[in-house]
Amino acid sequence: MIEITENDISIEEVINKIKHESVGAIVTFLGTVRGFSNNKQVKRLEIDAYKEMAIEKMIDIKEETLKKFEVEKITIIHRIGKLNITENIVLIAVAGSHRKQAFRACEYIINELKKIVPIWKLEITKNGKCWK
């Protein structure tokens, strides 16, 4: 599943959807809003995306990952909109038969996402706003 949403992400729901009799390991990465950035206190994030292109690139990353690693199912969900501190930003869940490939695939996905998916974070601090 690949999704961009303004709604919060249910980790339990995502995991339940990718469980399967052939799956022995599910590895997840959850990105959350940190309260500090460059020694400044962050009040909230505003996340913007070029949605159509972001979905396309997330699908590309998923397809590449399925080819590179022995894993079975991949879910990538990224939020957009206004997020407060500690809120969920992105969830990646990878299901595979064994953990080694699932861990590697999950790390690969988040690294690729950060390089190529057109999503941006606007940090709101007491000193103003700054695009990361």
Next chain:
Amino acid sequence: MGDTMKIKIKFFASIREIVGKNEIEIEINSNTKVGDVIENLKLQFPKLKKVESTTIIVLNHNIANLDKEVKEGDVLALFPPVSGG
């Protein structure tokens, strides 16, 4: 014969703030290249020149080749380096 065509240009994040618009539609001559469109944008929005070196230009969801000719219905997008995840 001077055919014209319409393309859309989308702006995101800090580029959107500089330009002050989410999106524009422009009418241009056929045989116009991506690079020509960008030069015209810099004339229309001079503040874009300051961020030129870090602005990513995308044509139909892929990194644009400035020498490529645009076609009717193409979508260009300009944005800063991505920061998702």
